[in-house]
Amino acid sequence: GESVGLHLPTLSVQEGDNSIINCAYSNSASDYFIWYKQESGKGPQFIIDIRSNMDKRQGQRVTVLLNKTVKHLSLQIAATQPGDSAVYFCAEMRETSGSRLTFGEGTQLTVNP
Amino acid sequence: SQTIHQWPATLVQPVGSPLSLECTVEGTSNPNLYWYRQAAGRGLQLLFYSVGIGQISSEVPQNLSASRPQDRQYILSSKKLLLSDSGFYLCAWSPAGVAQGVYNSPLHFGNGTRLTVT
Numbered sequence: 001g002e003s004v005g006l007h008l009p010t011l012s013v014q015e016g017d018n019s020i021i022n023c024a025y026s027n028s029a030s031d032y033f034i035w036y037k038q039e040s041g042k043g044p045q046f047i048i049d050i051r052s053n054m055d056k057r058q059g060q061r062v063t064v065l066l067n068k069t070v071k072h073l074s075l076q077i078a079a080t081q082p083g084d085s086a087v088y089f090c091a092e093m094r095e096t097s098g099s100r101l102t103f104g105e106g107t108q109l110t111v112n113p
Numbered sequence: 114s115q116t117i118h119q120w121p122a123t124l125v126q127p128v129g130s131p132l133s134l135e136c137t138v139e140g141t142s143n144p145n146l147y148w149y150r151q152a153a154g155r156g157l158q159l160l161f162y163s164v165g166i167g168q169i170s171s172e173v174p175q176n177l178s179a180s181r182p183q184d185r186q187y188i189l190s191s192k193k194l195l196l197s198d199s200g201f202y203l204c205a206w207s208p209a210g211v212a213q214g215v216y217n218s219p220l221h222f223g224n225g226t227r228l229t230v231t
Contacts, residue, residue, distance in 0.1 A: 034219045034220075036219075036222075041224075041225075041227070042224050042225065043119075043203050043205075043222030043223050043224045043225045044157070044203070044222045045222070046219045046220075046221060049219055089156060089157070091157075100159055100162065100172070101157075101159070101220055103156040103157040103158075104156055105155060105156045106155070106156055
């Protein structure tokens with residue numbers, strides 16, 4: 001069936017290190033991918049997105065990489081800070097799904113001082 | 114700028130009681146509106162989405178219903194809550210046109226309602 005899933009449920013890094021959070025998706029028709037950050041008790045916050053006609057996109061301290069060949073998406077956070085501790089979700093959308101996002105299960109990122 | 118408001122932040126209701134959660138969006142017209150539910154430590158499940166006033170699409174059969182009485186007002190309801198309705202409910206919006214193929218805009222979420230059915 002269709003799914004968007006994450007490789008690791010938890011990730012622990014030292015402050016200042018780079019973090020890489022991975023996501024696999026199963027539907028090759030997926031067109032649009034989004035990374036969200038969710039802090040405890042809050043709604044998901046948009047971080048960065050990427051269309052399927054791109055393989056890399058950079059934001060402030062974050063980079064999203066898309067490998068359509070293996071249907072893999074990753075979020076790289078440079079110089080991870082304690083404030084980056086949160087659950088990170090990938091989500092995908094495709095034309096045939098209209099306005100619906102499909103979310104992965106999430107990765108808990110913990111930044112150790 | 115656009116803002117989304119969702120209330121209440123927390124709610125404890127007995128089994129069999131009714132439910133009404135409300136969400137409003139400001140700063141945009143004719144947004145697409147969504148209700149998601151999130152189980153503890155899990156991803157988000159789409160419950161309903163709406164592309165206009167009075168238009169509601171249901172994603173999963175359940176004990177809940179949604180309504181959109183005004184362009185920027187979205188309500189999640191139940192006549193009789195079940196224990197399994199407990200969870201974190203999130204309202205979200207996206208710019209108009211996403212459903213029509215302009216699917217390159219993210220959804221923006223409210224801060225959610227933590228519902229506990231006892």
